[in-house]
Amino acid sequence: MTNQDAGGGNRIGSTKTSFAIVHALQENGPSRLSEIADELDLTESTTHRHLNTLCDLRYVSRQGKRYQIGLRFARLGRAARTRDPAYETAWKHVQDLAEETQERSQFVVEDYGLGIYIHVETGSKAVRAGFDVGRQIHLHGSSAGKSILAHYPRDRVDEIFDRWELPALTGNTITDREALYDELEAVRERGVGFNREEHVDGINGVAVPVVRDGSVLGALAVAGPSHRLNGDRLESEVPDMLLAAANELELNITYSSPDSSVDHLVE
Structure with missing residues (x-):
């Protein structure tokens, strides 16, 4: 199922959010959940769900309380x-x-x-x-x-x-x-x-x-x-x-x- 974004037309909003998180990690390096959520104006619960999914797919890795870009992106x-x-x-x-x-x-x-x-x-x-x-x-x-x-x-x-x-x-x-x-x-x-x-x-x-x-x-x-x-x-x-x-x-x-x-x- 798709949602409409602010720009109109069919878009999957959750995909945009996931990539916004990835780009934030790219720009800022290893970051805490709260730091990512604050920068993107997201709730910590929403941010956490996206990060968990990205970690499951190995596109984000976690060390302690910090998240960073996963090495799987190297192949892409x-x-x-x-x-x-x-x-x-x-x-x-x-x-x-x-x-x-x-x-x-x-x-x-x-x-x-x-x-x-x-x-x-x-x-x-x-x-x-x-x-x-x-x-x-x-x-x-x-x-x-x-x-x-x-x-x-x-x-x-x-x-x-x-x-x-x-x-x-x-x-x-x-x-x-x-x-x-x-x-x-x-x-x-x-x-x-x-x-x-x-x-x-x-x-x-x-x-x-x-x-x-x-x-x-x-x-x-x-x-x-x-x-x-x-x-x-x-x-x-x-x-x-x-x-x-x-x-x-x-x-x-x-x-x-x-x-x-x-x-x-x-x-």
């Missing part, structure tokens, strides 16, 4: 990250970029209008800003997000902006639609997206799209402190590395796909 995370073979192909390029730039590098894809970190690697000088694998981000404030949006049709971009709006993530975030349309046009023309402290204060970023069969698959990006990733390093040095990596990745994806053949590789 692995399945999500490998659902497209191209995602796995991107991992080596993310590693190489982190080593070459000594900064944080990542591969980001769009899902439900948000950016999702599929791979994250940190170089020897990287700032660990808390953006780990699976983290969701708004697309309009990041270099990777701009690189992806720049290759979407206008109606898709508008759909994303309507759904998630354009929150000011920092004082430098572009929140005006017309200004963003101009920015995306510039990204499309130069093939590179920039983030000048628009996502996180003190952090600059640069990204390039990864295209497969004429459609954007995701974006390769590098981020670092604004005092280090600036000037020629931001404008040309790192973009050149990213463009080379994206080109190689696109070739690897093309020639490793089931549709490619040895005959196709012979000139």
Whole structure:
């Protein structure tokens, strides 16, 4: 039997509550029953029933009086990250970029209008800003997000902006639609997206799209402190590395796909 949620339509409210508990544990780490109930504005009895069910299914574990994410989620995370073979192909390029730039590098894809970190690697000088694998981000404030949006049709971009709006993530975030349309046009023309402290204060970023069969698959990006990733390093040095990596990745994806053949590789 289904219930209707506040947004209308058929929804199973108890499922939403269970996932809200899971997300709270993900964000806060091991937590007591009362802490979870207070954060989600639930009664302790309701929270306890959901936690018991999640523990029975091994998606939550309990140590003493604290609950935490169960290791069974590890397999689900692995399945999500490998659902497209191209995602796995991107991992080596993310590693190489982190080593070459000594900064944080990542591969980001769009899902439900948000950016999702599929791979994250940190170089020897990287700032660990808390953006780990699976983290969701708004697309309009990041270099990777701009690189992806720049290759979407206008109606898709508008759909994303309507759904998630354009929150000011920092004082430098572009929140005006017309200004963003101009920015995306510039990204499309130069093939590179920039983030000048628009996502996180003190952090600059640069990204390039990864295209497969004429459609954007995701974006390769590098981020670092604004005092280090600036000037020629931001404008040309790192973009050149990213463009080379994206080109190689696109070739690897093309020639490793089931549709490619040895005959196709012979000139």
